[in-house]
Amino acid sequence: MAKIVIINGNPSLTSRLGAVIDYVEHILGVSGFEVSRIDVARLPADDLIHTKFESEHIVKANGLVVEADAVIIASPVYKASYTGVLKTFLDLIPQKGLAGKITLPLFMGGSLAHLLAIDYALKPVLSALGARHILGGVYTVDSQVTRTEKGGMEIAEELRIRLHAELEELAIETRLRSEHNNKVYELKV
Numbered sequence: 001m002a003k004i005v006i007i008n009g010n011p012s013l014t015s016r017l018g019a020v021i022d023y024v025e026h027i028l029g030v031s032g033f034e035v036s037r038i039d040v041a042r043l044p045a046d047d048l049i050h051t052k053f054e055s056e057h058i059v060k061a062n063g064l065v066v067e068a069d070a071v072i073i074a075s076p077v078y079k080a081s082y083t084g085v086l087k088t089f090l091d092l093i094p095q096k097g098l099a100g101k102i103t104l105p106l107f108m109g110g111s112l113a114h115l116l117a118i119d120y121a122l123k124p125v126l127s128a129l130g131a132r133h134i135l136g137g138v139y140t141v142d143s144q145v146t147r148t149e150k151g152g153m154e155i156a157e158e159l160r161i162r163l164h165a166e167l168e169e170l171a172i173e174t175r176l177r178s179e180h181n182n183k184v185y186e187l188k189v
Contacts (some may be wrong), residue, residue, distance in 0.1 A: 002174050005068040009075035009086025013041055014154050016145035017108045019076050019153035020163070021130065033093055033174075035141045048088035065093060070102040070174045071131075073122065076135055077109035078138075080149045081121040090125055099130030102173045104166060105137030108145075109114045115139050133173065138166050 006025060010017050021037070028035045038061045041050070047055040065071060075082035103126055105118045120139045128132055144156040155163075 001032065001034045002069045002168075002178050003011065003034045003036070004070045004072065004174065005064045006035065006072040006074060007065075007086070008037060008039045008041075009073065009081075009089065010039075011041050011082045011083060011085045012076075013039060013074070015098065016142045016147075016153060017074060017076050017106075018147050020106065020108065020140065020159070022162060023155055023160075024072065024167065027164070028171075031167075031171060033171070036068075038064060039088070040062060040085050043089065044098055048092070049095055052087075055094060056144065061089070062093060062097065064088060065097055065101075066102060069178055070104065070170055072104045072106055072170075073101060073126070075105040075122075076101070076142075077107055077114040077117045080114050081117055082107065084155045091127065093129055095128075096130035099132070100128060100177075101131060102133045102135065102170060102171050105139075107137065108140045111143055112139075112141060122187075133177070135166060135169055135173070138162055160182045 007023055008021055012018070025035050025037060043057050043061060046052070047058050052058060073086070075086045091157065105122050107118050109117065118139055123134055140159050144159040146154050148154050
């Protein structure tokens with residue numbers, strides 16, 4: 001079974017982005033993937049700020065990244081970029097920690113003004129971490145996730161359609177890569 005880890009770089013654990021992450025996690029789970037989640041805001045702040053690579057919490061979180069076939073990186077957009085909370089964790093991933101992994105950015109902002117934050121802020125960092133298979137990603141505005149009267153969250157149909165399209169691509173690429181990695185190839189010189 002292919003493994004996917006979601007890195008949640010949101011400092012708030014009860015947000016609209018959290019509802020989208022829950023939705024994505026559910027869809028992947030019922031689709032046969034083993035899904036784990038790293039909520040960076042739950043990691044000890046001292047470990048993040050002081051880059052404690054040897055911290056048991058950081059080692060455990062990085063272990064999930066190492067074991068994953070695919071990585072989803074989620075963050076709200078603040079001041080035209082992903083959160084500082086996310087950056088502190090990305091700084092703790094080993095230099096080539098995303099090599100060979102399919103990656104899918106998932107960003108949420110207050111408006112379309114920061115639509116390119118994925119391309120200009122996140123993708124260069126992912127590339128520096130060895131990611132070569134970075135999918136286009138999903139950028140959404142927070143108005144596409146509304147709070148219901150009962151305290152839940154409602155995800156707009158248009159957003160669900162876009163999420164399903166990206167998750168389908170993630171599933172296909174992850175399965176293809178997994179099959180490819182299980183084959184032995186000999187190069188003829």
